[in-house]
Amino acid sequence: MLTQTAxxxxxxxVCLARNPGRPVSSEQLAEVTRIPRRYxxxxxxxxxxxxxxxxxxxxxxxxxxxxxxxxxxVLDIVNAVSPVPRIRQCPLGFQGHGLRLCPLHRVLDRAAMxxxxxxxxxxxxxxxxxxxxxxxxxxxxxxxxxxxxxxxxMSHAGNPNPSARASRH
Numbered sequence: 001m002l003t004q005t006a007x008x009x010x011x012x013x014v015c016l017a018r019n020p021g022r023p024v025s026s027e028q029l030a031e032v033t034r035i036p037r038r039y040x041x042x043x044x045x046x047x048x049x050x051x052x053x054x055x056x057x058x059x060x061x062x063x064x065x066x067x068x069x070x071x072x073x074v075l076d077i078v079n080a081v082s083p084v085p086r087i088r089q090c091p092l093g094f095q096g097h098g099l100r101l102c103p104l105h106r107v108l109d110r111a112a113m114x115x116x117x118x119x120x121x122x123x124x125x126x127x128x129x130x131x132x133x134x135x136x137x138x139x140x141x142x143x144x145x146x147x148x149x150x151x152x153x154m155s156h157a158g159n160p161n162p163s164a165r166a167s168r169h
Contacts, residue, residue: 001115003082008035008043013077014127016053017069023062043081050080069128075120084119086112 002010011033016024026044030037044063047053052072054064065072078084087101087109101109 002078005043005046006078006082008033008039009047009077009081010074010127011035012040012043012063013047013052013065013072013124016063016065017072017124017128020065020068023056023060023064025062029063046081047077050076052076052080065124069125070123072124073120074122074124074127075116077124078119084112084116086116 012029012035015029015032026037026040029035029044030040033040035043044053044055048055048063052066054066056062056064087105090101090105
C-alpha cells in the first residue's frame with residue numbers, strides 16, 4: 001500500500017521523534033532504522049524540502065523534526081515523499097469520462113481517500129515505542145526451532161529399506 005520510500009520516511013521520522021531537541025546524525029539514523037545510507041539522504045532531503053525536518057550540517061549536526069511529534073501526522077510524512085495516488089480523471093484516458101469517474105474508478109478513488117483519512121488521523125507521537133529502549137522497528141521473530149527429521153534413504157520402488165539400491169535408468 002505504501003511505497004518503500006514512505007516506509008523509510010516514517011521510520012526516520014519516528015527515530016527523530018524519539019530524540020526531541022537534539023539532532024540525530026545520518027549514521028545513527030541509518031543504523032537504527034536499517035535504511036541504506038545513500039537512500040536515507042534522499043528521503044531526509046524530501047522531508048527537509050517539505051518543512052518537516054531541519055538539517056544541521058557539520059560535526060555534531062544531523063537532522064531534527066521542525067515541529068513536535070504531536071503536530072505531525074503520518075499523512076504529512078507520506079505526502080512529503082510519496083503521496084497516496086488519487087484518481088482525478090479517467091486513468092484510461094477515455095474522453096467521455098472527463099472528470100466524471102466510472103463506478104470502478106470512483107470506488108478506487110474512495111479507497112485512496114479512506115487511506116488518506118486514516119493516515120491523517122494518526123499523529124507521529126502515537127508511533128513512538130512505549131519505552132526508550134524499545135526498537136522503532138518491528139521485532140524480528142525468533143527463529144522457530146524445527147525438530148531434526150532423520151531421513152531414510154528410499155529405494156527406487158519406494159521401499160524404505162536403507163540397504164535397497166536405487167536403480168539407474
